[in-house]
Amino acid sequence: MTIAPRTRKKSGKVGQSELLSSRDLRGIMDTALRLAKSTGSAETEVHVDEVADALTRFANNGIHQNVFEHVMTVSIRTATGGRTARATTNRLDEDSLRATIEASLSLAHSQPRDPGLLPMPGRQRYRKVNRFIKATAALTPEDRARAVRLACDLAVKRGQVAAGIFSSGMSQTAVGNSRGLSAAYSETHSQFSITMQEDPAASWAKADSVDAREIHPQKLAARASEKAHLAVKTQELAPGRYTVILEPAAVLDLVGFLFYDFAATALRDKRSCLNDRMGKQVFGKNINITDDVFHPLQKGVPFDGEGMPRQQVLLVDKGVPQNLVYSRASAKAARKKPTGHGFALPNEYGEAPMNLVFSGGDSSVEKMVASTDRGLLVTRLWYIREVDPYEKVMTGMTRDGLFLVENGMVTSAVKNFRFNQSLIGMLKNVELMSPAARTTGEESFEMVVPAMKVHDFHFSEITKF
């Protein structure tokens, strides 16, 4: 028997798919909670997630992949006698939900009792946030194809080759439990990303928004095209320490590796670079970082994996790590209040900040270039990995446009470098910042970050292009 008819329109659709109405979503959750009660679960938590996403992918100046997905999952956590476990399905009939509850109970019963397991939280209050944009939800494959066609036409006109994506979609998530907690959230999302290639060079631009109307594919294509052309003739520089101007995407993909260290559980496990460093002057005094899901440039679910409302948390104040984020369990262990950043239970990682906002500055990439006698302008970084977890040394490559700055001007393109750079050291050496902007890259989740001018950035080796 199918519980939800899945025919009712919510407030938008991607292609021919529609999200469930909030009533239908609630209906699935109530059914799961009712079934769990009848199967003997002392406490039950239900997550219902629905995604309808479309992505148009292009390369060699034409669309080569074009996909749509509709995914619905119901995830059920049971807790009985100090034992908890999770089972997940995408089958919504009552028999399947009952089997999923039984699987969760069976998993839970198989383990030793955990005396520290907390009872599930009760009803919570949530601040409203609206990030569901009908215009984004209504974007069609034809709309995306036409935008892609214009970008590819520009590439052809300039003797270049375009590759990239244009995606749009919508999602909703709901969490409820047997103690009366109930939370729901929906949002839309859209991204356009483009790489323009002019042999042997390439450059790249990308934008991300809940509102597809704020994404301007032709402007992004033009920017990537101009930078690719500038990058055709490269010179080779010696590795070493350079002043760098990191465009926001380069900043994002690098600093994104820092934030799991702000989890209270990571400190407790002694795998955070902030062990023995909280409350100390770790970064430069110009670095201020907050986690704030309600920031106007942010997006994402305003509650955590247990349904706790996300709080605004000041993580770094004038270069000093001041606060961590807490799940309910890590908060209890540390005698703090939960901040609403916990992952869905059970898990071993605890929590993490997911909505980072840097305070930024009043400079700009142009002003940074103008203020630099000799340095490098970095478009984007690639394949970033952690070399030293405590000093937070990261390695990776520059990609898609590395330019030499001399006497306040971009003078030439430069062959790509490998870097081995401590993130802690980097955030001590920030000279200038632009205002923070919503930024998207390829190696980190989206954040609100500035462009940065950083001195003594360590490039260790060079590649062949």
Next chain:
Amino acid sequence: MWDLSSNALDTAKLRGASYSDVRVMHLRQRDLTTKNGQVGTLAQSESIGIGVRVLAHGAWGFASSDRLTRENVAACAAQAVSIAKASALAKRSNVVMAPEKAYVDSWQSPFRKDPFEIPLETQLAVLLAADGEMRKVKGVTLTETNMQFRKIDSWFASSIGSRIHQRKVISGCGIGATSFQGGEIQKRSYPNSFGGQHALEGYELVGSLELMKHAPVIAEEAAALHSASQCPEKFGTLILAGNQLGLQIHESIGHPIELDRVLGQEANFAGTSFLTLDQLNKLKYGSNIVNVVADARLDHGQGLGTFAYDDEGVPAQCTDIIKEGKFRGYLSNRETAHLIGLERSSGTMRTESWNRLPIIRMTNVSLLPGTWDYDDLIAATPDGILMDTNRSWSIDDRRYQFQFSTEIGWEIKSGKKGRMLKNPSYSGITTEFWNSCDAICKFDHWTLWGTPNCGKGQPMQTMGTGHGAAPARFRNVRIGTAFSKQ
């Protein structure tokens, strides 16, 4: 399932598709972890749905749905055709596919013990025991263990008449000990990082790992690394353990040979490749003892890249990639094979799940065994560094320049394994590195390693790949760069 598939194929044809294929997939997964003697993750999941890929107006469209009713499947197929027609608004040229026969077959990967039939209590007891062994060691501040099991059923049907059912059982297991001391974090993992070893095997994989034997060893090593000497910075002789060499193969051979990369289809995300089409049969990729194959057949072993048919309905094959050092072949699919003059796809189209489009993927890309006994290799190395178990990995977007670091190293002096080294790393240029290979151990030391976390494609897909490797020696390699203070 075949009724649903036929329904989708019929609808696609009716709507104007010139070709279509359908994958109904049912994925089941169980994840268990422990941390510091307590259960961490304990979860089970299943997902079932359909993905329909169609060619219409010379362009591709793909739609997927978890609504497995006749009406919804038909709607999904119709949507795929509609998307293909939209693709045609900005197509470069008509897609042409290399010919392939139709197959009707059913295949199941071999396993001795179904991991989903083993009591959870038994599985958790194994992990908690290993966790406990590691926690006995002074200086260890974090212990972690994990098991992961997957059972994947896929029903592939295509408009040329193929009907292929495959069932794969995949197991993974590993343990790790971390030590924080004096402003330094050191970690040791067994038998590999990324959650250990992963293979197309049943629960028998777990027993073969002998976790209780290795748990105290890695825990002692994690604690001892703090007082070990720093790996020096120099050019020198490098011996790689098989688990690290597996990842070296993955990054510097497996990815560059993907023909979609070579042809620019991944230029915006995963990158391109230095292996341009003019390099085929000409490039001296490695030294004469370097022989690499991409082999998805069961004969090669039960790796994460083993199957009977790929997700385009092409039978598993063995393709020479490097033969006696010379570059011989790419990973291709039905769309790209003819572009390099091949009559047939090499059978490497793979999908993560029913809601993802199949793309070119590594199968088991393996370095074939050499002739050396491991002890003889060490004895024949007057001065070198042995590196074991990956810690970090990075390579540029055309796959020339790489840098790897490992969890642990040992100095080799006068043919003997000497003092422990911490923070080992090495770097180089792909072809220079493989041309510096002068010794590979024999089959007795060869393992088909599983890499479970290979990301590629947009939307991102995570795929498991296999890499057979035995310890090997490389000369004049740049060592220690990652921790250089220059």
